[in-house]
Amino acid sequence: MKIKEAVQNGVIPEGLRIFDAHAHVGEGEYNAAYLYTLPVEETLRLSRKIGIGAMAASSFKALVGKGVEGNAKLMELCAAYPKELFAYLYYEPRLSDALLTQINAYRNHPSFIGVKIHPREAKTSIETDAYDPLYAYCEKHGVMILCHTWATEPENNPASFAPVLKRFPKLNLLLGHMGGTYQGCMSSIELAKKYKNVYLDINGSLYSQIWIEELAKLAPQEKLVFSTDQVFNDPRIVVGRVLLSDLDDALKRRILCENFEAAIGRTLLPA
Amino acid sequence: MIFKDINSGFYLEQKTGRYAATGTEVSRCGEALGIVSAAYMNLDRGCGTLRQTNDMTREFCREKSGRFPVLRLLPPGYPDECYAREEIVQLASEEKALFRVCPGQDASPLTPWMFGWMLDVLTETRTPLLVSLQELELRDAAAVKEAYPDLRLVITNTTQWMNRQYIRFAQHYPEVYFDTSNIIEYYGMENIVNLLGAERILFGTYMPEKEPYDKVFQLLYCELSEEQKQLIAYGNFERLVEER
Numbered sequence A: 001m002k003i004k005e006a007v008q009n010g011v012i013p014e015g016l017r018i019f020d021a022h023a024h025v026g027e028g029e030y031n032a033a034y035l036y037t038l039p040v041e042e043t044l045r046l047s048r049k050i051g052i053g054a055m056a057a058s059s060f061k062a063l064v065g066k067g068v069e070g071n072a073k074l075m076e077l078c079a080a081y082p083k084e085l086f087a088y089l090y091y092e093p094r095l096s097d098a099l100l101t102q103i104n105a106y107r108n109h110p111s112f113i114g115v116k117i118h119p120r121e122a123k124t125s126i127e128t129d130a131y132d133p134l135y136a137y138c139e140k141h142g143v144m145i146l147c148h149t150w151a152t153e154p155e156n157n158p159a160s161f162a163p164v165l166k167r168f169p170k171l172n173l174l175l176g177h178m179g180g181t182y183q184g185c186m187s188s189i190e191l192a193k194k195y196k197n198v199y200l201d202i203n204g205s206l207y208s209q210i211w212i213e214e215l216a217k218l219a220p221q222e223k224l225v226f227s228t229d230q231v232f233n234d235p236r237i238v239v240g241r242v243l244l245s246d247l248d249d250a251l252k253r254r255i256l257c258e259n260f261e262a263a264i265g266r267t268l269l270p271a
Numbered sequence B: 001m002i003f004k005d006i007n008s009g010f011y012l013e014q015k016t017g018r019y020a021a022t023g024t025e026v027s028r029c030g031e032a033l034g035i036v037s038a039a040y041m042n043l044d045r046g047c048g049t050l051r052q053t054n055d056m057t058r059e060f061c062r063e064k065s066g067r068f069p070v071l072r073l074l075p076p077g078y079p080d081e082c083y084a085r086e087e088i089v090q091l092a093s094e095e096k097a098l099f100r101v102c103p104g105q106d107a108s109p110l111t112p113w114m115f116g117w118m119l120d121v122l123t124e125t126r127t128p129l130l131v132s133l134q135e136l137e138l139r140d141a142a143a144v145k146e147a148y149p150d151l152r153l154v155i156t157n158t159t160q161w162m163n164r165q166y167i168r169f170a171q172h173y174p175e176v177y178f179d180t181s182n183i184i185e186y187y188g189m190e191n192i193v194n195l196l197g198a199e200r201i202l203f204g205t206y207m208p209e210k211e212p213y214d215k216v217f218q219l220l221y222c223e224l225s226e227e228q229k230q231l232i233a234y235g236n237f238e239r240l241v242e243e244r
Helices: A001-007 A038-047 A069-079 A093-105 A133-139 A159-169 A182-194 A212-218 A236-243 A251-264 B023-032 B052-061 B085-094 B117-124 B139-148 B160-172 B188-198 B215-220 B226-242
Strands: A018-025 A052-059 A086-090 A112-117 A144-148 A172-176 A199-203 B001-008 B034-043 B067-072 B099-100 B129-132 B153-156 B176-179
Touching: A001 B188, A001 B215, A018 A038, A018 A172, A018 A236, A018 A251, A038 A052, A038 A112, A052 A112, A069 A093, A086 A093, A086 B188, A093 A133, A112 A133, A133 A144, A159 A172, A159 A182, A172 A182, A172 A251, A182 A199, A199 A251, A212 B176, A236 A251, A236 B215, B001 B023, B001 B153, B001 B226, B023 B034, B034 B052, B034 B226, B052 B067, B099 B139, B129 B139, B139 B153, B139 B160, B160 B176, B160 B188, B188 B226, B215 B226
Parallel strands: A018 A052, A052 A086, A086 A112, A112 A144, A144 A172, A172 A199, B001 B034, B034 B067, B067 B099, B099 B129, B129 B153, B153 B176
Antiparallel strands: none
């Protein structure tokens, strides 16, 4: 039975590997809009129910200015759920030395996936050289950076990565939300075509007016990475987007897990 | 489960990025997901006058049962571009038409002074009026609801960045409904139903501007009772659109 058919009948196919490459955890630390908060075990329960085997998350607390503290708390949570929760440690230029030291300390930890940056929240544009210490470190050590991007937000328009990638062409970069808008998606795709280690995070591109079947024609398919942006957004949105689409099942499997595993060179979910 | 879509549309020709864009394509895509009925609007803005544009919607909906026309409504300023009172009554009763205002695109704010007697007619005929939250000034909508409390106002395309406002709006005013097309907040479906009741939420996809897969999956796998899911999936559509 095809994945789409099984899901329509209320069954997530057994053995389907889904890794959420862009998530958040935290308890009430983010409140620009009302955000429903659940304990991490409940978050993981919902994920399991809809087939997500594990997720890589960053800390809300870190996002709102408490980088070191938030990262440390996140690593504690990862220790409690070592097979289901992995960490992006947050970085912002304002706390560069302390955060780079922390990142370096955890770089070889099994729960460590990479580094999260959010230029809008950090109020520091990717167009500046403020992130260069991080880029240099991550390029040297092959560490993945997940960057929030949205084309209409001046601090993190994905097109602004073009000069950065000229300076750091081997950077392992996951473009969060693919820039969100139609133009943001097109800029992201252009970078993913040009640079070997640039990947495309499909959550958010739901609102780009590019359906996923068309996205798979426009973008390098091996660069498309599944993620949900939970617990900011509902994970059922992007799970449904992939599972119920008309993409063929082999491509769905690549997007849902295999592409990200290839990007970071690790097996994250058992076969 | 079957679905009935309050927020669907079509273009007259294929569009870049859309896997489905024309009426036939959107309809076929929906049927493959169990969407058996839908309210459609012609999204093509370059195909003639308002009446010609709406007539294409009506023609598309007449081709097959289960299709309900959503007609773009302009205020009664210029007689040659707007509907007369009798026409609105006739379209609502004979074709089960719905109407949509586009305050931003049409530079026509949804206020009592702007739409005047049209709001009386829609209220009297219990005809749903659709409007996107992305184009709506809620202060204007509040003035409308003060003057026309029984007007069935269906606010589509919500945004999580305004969730505090739109939830309070619906808690304060009766006959305010939301579609699911942009309910993406974490546990958003469950939260909104718990706050407002499942009777206030209608399944909506926003095809072809957006793909429908997320909304079908979200409802199939949300943590609501079967009765609540059925109301959202099709029950509320039947009550508001089909059973007038």
